[in-house]
Amino acid sequence: MINSFALSAEAVDILSEDLRLNLRQPPFEIPHFSATLDERSRLRKSVWADLEQRRLADRGRAEPELEQALNLLHRSEISVAVTSYDGRSDTVFRARVVAGGRTGVVAIQDERGVRVEFADVRGLARICVGLLPEAPAGKLETGTISVAGEPQPEPHAEPDSWLSAAQPGASGRGGGDVRKVERIMALPVRSVGYFVVSGVDAGGQQVRLPAVGWRDTEEGRYSVTTRQNHDGQRWNTFSPADKPRLARYLDEQLAAFRRR
Template sequence: MFDTGLDETGLGEAITLTALEFDVLWEHLDLGDMPLILKVPSPGRTNTERALLVERVWESLEARGLGRSVSLSPELVTLLRLIARPLRELDGRLWVGRSVRLLAAATDDAGVLATQEGDTLTLRSADGLGLPRHALSVLPPATAGPGHSVTLPSKDFEGAARDATAPKDFEASLRRRGLRDVDADALRTMIGDVLRQGQFGGAARDKWGRRIRTPRVISFFDTEAGRYLQVRRTEANGEAWTTISPADHRRLLHHLTELHAEGATH
């Protein structure tokens, strides 16, 4: 069987870079604008200072077997070029006890999963047909919390949250806005102290090569009770609706796959 270099989850071995190394490589390969989700600073206040930093980067990369300026690792170059101009992508901004940013991107069957935590970026080759699955692989596992799906106008949800100073105030405010008692009680129960949270967005290039972002995001939050999904949709008349529902891995994957498909239709 042909060896793709990917494991059973569809991911390759990790290549770890510092933010400075990522910046120097990006500049060296002339890759254009850096994706906002992975944007890092470009240090070096003077040409001399910058040259010294660049020299240190090449020494570090060569020592780790990733090549030199004239002979970079082909795998590393491929991953960086995929990040620079993919046909399809999903990105995430997460707080899971620490700040994590991710980009799962692909052109045809070739993909990359890039994550950024602090000053460290990790790049892995990926099955280009499994971007939603790869994006979710960064999340710690969690079971769905108790409760049931509740949908209400976003203006009512946001207004109740803004007015409330305690869970009981939130529930009462929802009832005043016309939400059924059983749904107001469910929302008060589901929206507890948040332990982890984040949101995923998507983008794709149209037939002219323009990058088009999906018009909505998928959000999640974890409490002691479990994981919940938060989705906001805007109808043709401009009215926005928010849905909060318990979410296990399968349900979150379903919604992220939908979001990814929306981007691919442009």
């Protein structure tokens, strides 16, 4: 029984093609290797030989556990993309946590490729937040403001411009809450990231829910969550958050798909 395995980026590239799977879903970034047909053929032989040596394949066929995990990464009932940027080390963390039926899979991309591990589907939210570094909850007050723009932080206060499109924005709901959010946004940021939950709704359609964002500052961690009123107006809430609180936010989103 294979419980976990690691694949080089080259192996992910070849397996994506040979098994006809999309293993490049966000937040993963897997390059294409080999410029010519001959180079591609040599790479394919090398990848499959390595898989067989490691008992992940047999006579040119992927072992059932390997194929099951990759199929789940290709198409799942529930998927959580986990991404973060650490400004101190200038590194990006990328992971996907997926589930289908009674099977869960955690896949983490690193500089060598992708590490894959089977997981308990009953603890998806806990698994997701467990991928984050430890950090205490921040101490500033919670603020909720309408989505239409974004309060301007201090110049050069945060290193997360590449994530800004995925992070919820904000604009004025009222003076007090805007100032609360501006104080949070002005804190020097150590790292920033988000969770994006996707799943299949009751009608069989693929649905992506609003991102659950988080910001690690010198003063603690804050979450950024989004809700929509009946009139269609969207609101962002910036709150002190630790891992249990982030897990509760994720559980609320995951529950929408568990009720199917």
